[in-house]
Each structure stands twice: as structure tokens, then as C-alpha cells.
Amino acid sequence: MATILLIGPGAIGSLMAWSLQDRATIKVYAHRAGVSLPGTVESDEATHRLLWSLTDSLDGIDAVVVCCKATQIERATLPLIPQLSNVPWLVLCNGLGPQAWLSEQLPGQVLWASTTEGAGRFGDRVQHTGVGETRIGSPAQYPVSAKTENWGHWLTSQTGPLELHWEPDITSVLWRKLAINAVINPITAVHKCQNGALAEPQWQSEISALCEEIQSIARACGVQLPEALAERVIQVAKATRRNRSSMLTDIEAGRETEIDAILGPLLCAADRHGLSAARLQYWYQAVIRLHPLIR
Ligand code: KPL
Numbered sequence: 001m002a003t004i005l006l007i008g009p010g011a012i013g014s015l016m017a018w019s020l021q022d023r024a025t026i027k028v029y030a031h032r033a034g035v036s037l038p039g040t041v042e043s044d045e046a047t048h049r050l051l052w053s054l055t056d057s058l059d060g061i062d063a064v065v066v067c068c069k070a071t072q073i074e075r076a077t078l079p080l081i082p083q084l085s086n087v088p089w090l091v092l093c094n095g096l097g098p099q100a101w102l103s104e105q106l107p108g109q110v111l112w113a114s115t116t117e118g119a120g121r122f123g124d125r126v127q128h129t130g131v132g133e134t135r136i137g138s139p140a141q142y143p144v145s146a147k148t149e150n151w152g153h154w155l156t157s158q159t160g161p162l163e164l165h166w167e168p169d170i171t172s173v174l175w176r177k178l179a180i181n182a183v184i185n186p187i188t189a190v191h192k193c194q195n196g197a198l199a200e201p202q203w204q205s206e207i208s209a210l211c212e213e214i215q216s217i218a219r220a221c222g223v224q225l226p227e228a229l230a231e232r233v234i235q236v237a238k239a240t241r242r243n244r245s246s247m248l249t250d251i252e253a254g255r256e257t258e259i260d261a262i263l264g265p266l267l268c269a270a271d272r273h274g275l276s277a278a279r280l281q282y283w284y285q286a287v288i289r290l291h292p293l294i295r
Contacts, residue, residue, distance in 0.1 A: 111139075206279070211233060
């Protein structure tokens with residue numbers, strides 16, 4: 001059986017381990033002090049035991065799955081890269097910046113993924129709160145080797161508790177998620193509200209203004225986003241109405257937010273293409289101001 005090194009045993013990392021543990025040995029790299037492993041995933045009213053262990057050895061690793069927060073990717077992976085530069089990697093996180101960074105460190109080795117699964121970690125257990133799907137693919141701007149692509153097909157070709165699909169255009173999938181996170185996350189974090197609050201009419205014009213900026217940045221980058229992006233954002237806000245967004249949760253827990261991974265690539269692209277991004281800039285600054293000390 002192959003041995004997969006997993007980095008980031010949080011809620012989504014636990015779902016990935018659960019999905020892969022019947023066909024691979026899962027070892028978890030302790031990328032920071034105090035990493036602990038949940039023992040179970042609760043899903044469909046059943047409790048599933050997680051079969052994984054912590055390791056500090058990189059011997060015998062066949063592939064790496066990175067599920068930590070976008071803010072931790074560089075710190076968590078940099079020390080491992082020299083020893084694991086010949087095996088396939090998969091990165092599953094919010095934003096766009098950390099994926100591009102990892103692909104640059106490991107040319108031809110890194111697949112990207114995006115998930116709509118919902119999960120929360122409560123101490124020793126993980127609750128699977130929403131069934132979604134996980135899409136995995138080779139990013140067009142950082143093509144992967146045949147070995148890495150074959151591993152991606154292997155991951156997506158077998159049945160397990162999660163739906164894992166091969167995605168021919170993973171960059172567009174990540175852009176669509178980025179666009180939604182770029183609107184919902186900063187507003188909910190700054191206004192300390194649940195996602196559903198964004199469906200109120202008072203947010204309509206701000207959401208439209210942000211979506212227009214994001215649309216023109218995406219177009220300049222050659223990416224096609226859904227025409228009715230603002231409607232899509234409101235649909236997601238309604239569908240996840242009782243959620244506190246990941247950015248709000250980070251702020252409330254005193255953690256660093258993923259603002260740089262989410263708004264950073266949009267602001268850099270706007271700058272590169274000479275586009276106005278006044279509303280994105282406003283929300284970027286507003287989130288930064290919530291955490292002046294940890295930056
Ligand atoms: O992905 C999310 C997040 O909180 O990061 C959304 C879609 C906004 C759901 O909460």
C-alpha cells in the first residue's frame with residue numbers, strides 16, 4: 001500500500017484521510033508544535049475511526065497531501081521540499097497564492113484541489129456537516145509530470161466516502177471559489193455576521209461593486225467567471241446562511257486570516273493590469289486593521 005504524508009490534520013484534512021485510508025497508509029507530519037490527530041469522523045449518523053499516525057520521518061513517503069490553512073503552507077512545506085521533491089503533491093486550500101508558490105517550488109509535481117465539503121473539528125472528533133465534492137486537477141499554468149497526473153487519476157478513480165473528481169480546468173474552479181470567498185469572507189469578518197446576512201438588500205450594491213471588480217480582474221487574467229457572479233455569491237451566502245465564514249472564525253479565534261491568499265492575488269493582478277480595485281482594497285485594509293499586531 002502507498003504511504004501518503006498528510007500536512008494539516010484539521011477538519012478537511014481529516015475528511016481526506018478518511019477518504020484515502022482504505023487504499024493508503026496515512027502519516028501526518030507535525031508541521032507545528034501541538035499538532036494532534038482527531039480520532040473519528042462523524043458522518044451520516046455513523047462514527048468512522050481515523051487510521052493515521054504522526055511521524056517526523058520522511059522515509060518511504062510516496063505522495064504528499066497538503067490541507068493546512070493557506071497562511072501556513074509556506075512554513076509547513078518549505079522544510080520538506082528538498083527531501084520530497086520527487087513525489088507527487090496535492091494542495092487543497094483556499095485562495096490562489098499558496099498553490100502557485102508550491103508549484104513554483106516543485107515544478108511538475110503539484111496538483112491543485114478545491115472542495116465544497118463542509119466539516120468542523122471539535123477536539124478529538126470531526127463532524128462532516130455538508131456533503132459536497134472535491135475536484136483535483138493539473139493547473140494549466142503549472143503542468144504536472146505524467147507520474148503526478150497518473151497519481152491524480154488514481155486518487156479520483158476509486159470510490160471512497162468522499163466524491164473525488166478529476167477536473168480538467170482546476171484553475172477556473174479555484175477562481176470561482178476565490179471570487180466567492182473574496183466577497184463573503186471579508187464582509188462577514190468585519191461585520192461579525194453569519195453568511196446569511198449578505199442576502200439582505202443593504203449589501204446588494206456592495207456585492208455588485210466587488211463582483212464587477214473581480215470580473216474585470218479575472219477577464220484580464222484570461223479567466224471566465226460566471227456572468228451573474230453577484231447572484232452566485234448571494235446563493236452561496238443563503239445556502240451557508242448559518243455559517244460563520246472561515247475568516248470570521250479566524251478573527252474570533254485570534255488567528256491569522258487568509259486575507260493575503262484570497263484578496264492578495266486579486267489585488268496583485270489588478271495592479272499588474274492597471275485595473276481599479278478600490279472596493280477590494282477597502283476590504284483588504286479593513287480586515288488587516290482587525291489584526292494589526294500579528295502582521
Ligand atoms: O468557503 C467559505 C468560507 O467560509 O471560507 C464560505 C463559502 C464563505 C462558506 O462559509
